[in-house]
Structures are given as structure tokens and as C-alpha cells.
Amino acid sequence: MIYSIHWPLMQMEKDQGRMVDAGESFDGLLREAVFEAAPHGYLIVDPSFIIIDVNQQYLDLTGTRRENLVGVAMFDAFPDNPDDPTADGVRNLRLSLETARDTGRPHAMAIQKYDIPLRGPQGGFVERHWKPLNTPVLRGAEVVALIHHVVDVTEETIFRRDQAIRLRSAQQLDDLAFWEYDPRTATVYASRAFAAMLALRPKEGTLPAEDYFARIHAEDRAGVQAAFNDVLDAPEHTSVAFSHRLTLPDGATRWLSSHGELVRDHRDALPRFVVVSLDITEAKQQEENLSKALQERDRLLAQKETLLGEVNHRIKNSLQLVSSILNTDARRAGPGEVRTRLERAAARVQAVTSVHEMLYRSNEVSTVTFGSYLRDLCGNLAAGDAGTAGVELVCEAVEVRLPADKAIPLALIVNELVSNAIKHGLAGIENGIIRVTTSLVGQDLVLEVTDSGVGKDEAAEQGLGTRIIAGLVDQLQASMSTGDASPGHRVVIRVPLGNA
Structure with a gap:
């Protein structure tokens, strides 16, 4: 409780502008030293609000000098900011001082915005917020002075004001809400936005925690409670985060993502949790739709792979049949040009057939491991025409996967x-x-491809095989060069793979 100050030993010496005792007693000097060393600002006025004395802390807080204040009317020294049409510092402070003077009892003001004039040629005012207490000094029953005690709360007030602005701005978003959970009292302090999220009456206030937990989907409730319980013994400012579904009275389901911090009133107290929740229902719906689309894509791709496998199998069988027919016709034709052409046609068909067979037998239905395939192809050629002609066929192939539209022309x-x-x-x-x-x-x-033969006869007429090779090189958008292998002939084909 705050009491009025009875100061019977003190007398006012306005000519000296300070309070002293009559005999400059030790008590008087001690009081003056305490007054000067006080950590808060103190200003003393007489009953008509003329400044009698001021301590150093008050001078520091207001950026003033003692000689510019003592003997000056308080509201002349500290007028309202003329640039602030809402300024009410002079009016409210005057009312408080009058109340303390007239009642003989201290009067505590609410936090008051009272801008301070800047001293110097630049002039103007600087924003300040104060927590004032005005206390009468009594000699007997007479009020002889008033002590104006102030605490500068500008920084704290501006921080809270800005925080409130941010909070109001954030809560204007329908999908964002702030709330507090207090396990000690099993209550939730819900903002208006959070109450609306829970489909409760959109009103800010305290409600039983069960009203919140009852809205949580049954499959998610234990996880949310565990998220809180797991950090009950954690240090202050420990983070907590969780996502869950809400089941609303109309049967609708909403998704919330919540993030918060643990706070304690003192070290050993059970914590409270300050939480912000974001409605992520639309994001979850998009995620679910994307998941379904990906599943459908995978299903269609699997179906496509199956169909391509079946197509490769049927193509292989059909080409195998064509190759068999050509080989049969070649045997019936007897020795000569016709038989040779039929055998070469059958070999071409077989080269394509083997690609489709590899596609069918592998897990990949649209690409082949070309190195393995090329070795198999060369093995078949070595067992066929090359073996018959007594030619050794050597194959050295690098492993690379190629799509069928490149593997078949190369084969x-x-x-x-x-x-x-x-x-x-x-x-x-x-x-x-x-x-x-x-x-x-x-x-x-x-x-x-090189051989150890006699080399190319440049005068020879271009045959069907050469024309086929040229067409296939164009199809692959490749380049081809030929030259002397000394001995023999060399053909080099360079195929751009790109993203193959």
C-alpha cells in the first residue's frame, strides 16, 4: 500500500530551488543524497504545480537541465505535442496531480503517452510512454508539495503495440489463429479466429480444454496430447509442433498445422503453451489429389509397360515367322543371287526380332542394354554367315541403355x-x-566396324545394303565416316544420345 509522505523537518526554499531542512541536518543531507541516487525519475512540484526540485534520473529521462526546470510551471516545461491531435498528457497528468493534492492520497495513473520536447535548435517532440505515480507531501494535514514519480515504459509499450498490430493483422487471415493451452487449469484461451476454426461461437475467451480436444479427430487425439506431454519438463521456449484433423459438428473435416512454445510463470511451475494454428485443409486436399494422380499415373504406366511387353512379344513372334518364311524360301531357291538376297532379308528381320525379344524378356519394355544385345547379335552372326565364311567376329561393346528407336536401327x-x-x-x-x-x-x-580384308572398292556400284545403312544413319541423326584400316576397311558411326 502506498501512503502519503509526511515530511515535518523539511521546508521549501523557493529562492534556492530545493528542499532542505532548517539546520542542514544529517537527515536532510541523507534524504537529498537518496533523492539524487534514486533509480527512477522524481520531480517535485508545489501545490500550484511549480517545479521545486528534480533528480538526475528525471533529467536524464527527459533530456533537460535542472536550471531550465526549477521555478518553471510544470506544464510550461512539458506541454502537449502540438503535432499530435490526440495528445492528452497535460489534461490527464493535471487531473492526477489535482486528485493527489485535493485528497491527500497518492494517485497512480495508467500508462500515459506524453511526448517530450527536444531541447536544441531542431525542436520537435520525441514519443515517450510513462507509468506515473503522484504522491502528496504532507506537513501535518497540509499538502506542501507533490512528488511526481515516473518510470519510462516506452520501449515495452511500443513493443506491445507493434505485437498487437501484428497479431491483429495475422488474425485477419481466416486460416491463421492464436491460442494458449494451460495444462494446470485444463483450459484453452482461444482467439476469435481459433474459436471459429473449432466451429464454436466466434468470441475470444477461455474455454475448457476438452472443447478443443473433443474436436480433434479420434485417430489424431492421442498424438496431440503426447506432443504436449512430451515437453512438460522441458526448458522454457521449447518448441512444440503437430498436425491433426478436426471433425466439426456438421461432419466436415479440416486439417490444422500448429506450432508453439512452452512458457512458465516461474521455474518450477507447470508450463503453458502459446500456439499458432494454420488451416492447411486446402494444402492437404491438393496433396491428396496429387497422391491420387501419382497413383493413377503409376497404374497407367504399369498398364503401358504390360501392353508394351505384350506388343513386343507379338512383334517378335510375327517377325520370327517372317524370318522363318524367308529362310525357307532361301533354301528352296537353291544357290544363286535370289537365295543370297532372301538370306540377307531374313538376317535383317532377325536383327529386329532379337531386339523385341530382349525387350519382352527384360523388365524394361522400352529400352535395352545395348552392350549385351550387341554381343548376342554378333554371336548369332558369328554362328551364321561369318562362321560359314571362316571369319572371326570380335565384339567389344560398352554397356549403355538405349531406347528401342535407337537400338533397332543400330542393330x-x-x-x-x-x-x-x-x-x-x-x-x-x-x-x-x-x-x-x-x-x-x-x-x-x-x-x-573394321575388317581385315582388301578394303572398299570405290568404283563399285552402291548396293541395297549401303543404301539401307545411309537411311538408318539419317534416321538416327548420326554421322558416318569411312576409311582405310590398313589392311581392310573401317566404318565409324557417331550417334548423339541426348537424353537416351
Whole structure:
């Protein structure tokens, strides 16, 4: 309780502008020292509000000098800010001082905005917020002075004001809400926005925590309670975060994502939780729709893979049938040009057939491991025409996955180059060698086919096989070069892979 100050030993000496005792007693000097050393601002006025004395802290708070204040009317020294039409500091402070003077009892003011004039040539005012207490000094029953005690709360007040602005601005968003959960009292202090989220009457206030927990989806309730319980013994400012569904009275389901901090009133107290919740229902719905779309995509891709596998199987069977027919016709044709052409046609079909067979047998229905495939193809050619002609076929292939639209033309090119080498370059040569290699150079696949034969006859007429190779190179958007292998002939084809 605050009492009026009885100061019987003091007398006012306005001519000296300070309060002293009659004999400059030790008590008087001590009082003056305490007054000057006080950590808060003190200003003393007489009953007509003329400034009698002021301590150093008050001078520091207001940026003034003692000689500019003592003997001056308080409201002349500290007028209202003329640039603030809402300024009410002079009126409210005068009423408080009058109340303390007239009643002989202290009067505590609410926090008051009272701007302070800037001393110096620049002039103007600086914003200040104060917590004032006005206390009468009594000599007997007479009020002889008033002590104006102030605490500068400007920083705290502006912080709270800005925080309130941010809070109001945030709560204007329908999907964001603030609330507090107090496990000690099993209550929730809900903002208007949070109450609306819970489909309660949109009113700010305290409600039983059960009203909140009852709205949480039954499958999520234990998880939310655990999120709070797990940090009850944690240090202050420990974060808590959780997401859950709300089941509203109309049966609708909403999703909330909540983040907060643990706070304590003192070290050993059970904590409270200050929480902000965001309605993420639309985001969850989009996530669910995306998940369904991805599942549908995966289903369609699997279906596509199955269908492509079946297509490759049927194509392989059909081409195998065509190859068999061509081989049968070749055998019936007897030796000669017709038989040779039929056998080469059958070999071309078989080259394509083997690609579709590999596609069908592998888990990938649209790409093949071309290195393995090329070795198999060369093995088949070595067991066929090359073996018959006594030619050794060597294959050195790098492993790379190629889509079918690149693998099939390359297979046909290898088939034609090997056939041409056997037919033309190595004809009549014993122990001939054909070497098929592939390598990766940057983003390109380089195919090289060389033979140890007599080389290319530049005067020879271009045959069907050569024209087929040229067409396939164009189809692959590749480049082809030929040259002397000393001995023999070399063909180099460079195929851009891009994103293959």
C-alpha cells in the first residue's frame, strides 16, 4: 500500500530551488543524497504545480537541465505535442496531480503517452510512454508539495503495440489463429479466429480444454496430447509442433498445422503453451489429389509397360515367322543371287526380332542394354554367315541403355556392315577378322566396324545394303565416316544420345 509522505523537518526554499531542512541536518543531507541516487525519475512540484526540485534520473529521462526546470510551471516545461491531435498528457497528468493534492492520497495513473520536447535548435517532440505515480507531501494535514514519480515504459509499450498490430493483422487471415493451452487449469484461451476454426461461437475467451480436444479427430487425439506431454519438463521456449484433423459438428473435416512454445510463470511451475494454428485443409486436399494422380499415373504406366511387353512379344513372334518364311524360301531357291538376297532379308528381320525379344524378356519394355544385345547379335552372326565364311567376329561393346528407336536401327546397321564385310571385303580371304566396337565419347555413342580384308572398292556400284545403312544413319541423326584400316576397311558411326 502506498501512503502519503509526511515530511515535518523539511521546508521549501523557493529562492534556492530545493528542499532542505532548517539546520542542514544529517537527515536532510541523507534524504537529498537518496533523492539524487534514486533509480527512477522524481520531480517535485508545489501545490500550484511549480517545479521545486528534480533528480538526475528525471533529467536524464527527459533530456533537460535542472536550471531550465526549477521555478518553471510544470506544464510550461512539458506541454502537449502540438503535432499530435490526440495528445492528452497535460489534461490527464493535471487531473492526477489535482486528485493527489485535493485528497491527500497518492494517485497512480495508467500508462500515459506524453511526448517530450527536444531541447536544441531542431525542436520537435520525441514519443515517450510513462507509468506515473503522484504522491502528496504532507506537513501535518497540509499538502506542501507533490512528488511526481515516473518510470519510462516506452520501449515495452511500443513493443506491445507493434505485437498487437501484428497479431491483429495475422488474425485477419481466416486460416491463421492464436491460442494458449494451460495444462494446470485444463483450459484453452482461444482467439476469435481459433474459436471459429473449432466451429464454436466466434468470441475470444477461455474455454475448457476438452472443447478443443473433443474436436480433434479420434485417430489424431492421442498424438496431440503426447506432443504436449512430451515437453512438460522441458526448458522454457521449447518448441512444440503437430498436425491433426478436426471433425466439426456438421461432419466436415479440416486439417490444422500448429506450432508453439512452452512458457512458465516461474521455474518450477507447470508450463503453458502459446500456439499458432494454420488451416492447411486446402494444402492437404491438393496433396491428396496429387497422391491420387501419382497413383493413377503409376497404374497407367504399369498398364503401358504390360501392353508394351505384350506388343513386343507379338512383334517378335510375327517377325520370327517372317524370318522363318524367308529362310525357307532361301533354301528352296537353291544357290544363286535370289537365295543370297532372301538370306540377307531374313538376317535383317532377325536383327529386329532379337531386339523385341530382349525387350519382352527384360523388365524394361522400352529400352535395352545395348552392350549385351550387341554381343548376342554378333554371336548369332558369328554362328551364321561369318562362321560359314571362316571369319572371326570380335565384339567389344560398352554397356549403355538405349531406347528401342535407337537400338533397332543400330542393330540393322551392324547386321548390314558385317554382311557387307563378309560378302565384299573378306571374300576369298582366309582367317579374316571383323571387329565391332562401341564406346561413349561425351554425349555420343561411337560404333566402329573394321575388317581385315582388301578394303572398299570405290568404283563399285552402291548396293541395297549401303543404301539401307545411309537411311538408318539419317534416321538416327548420326554421322558416318569411312576409311582405310590398313589392311581392310573401317566404318565409324557417331550417334548423339541426348537424353537416351
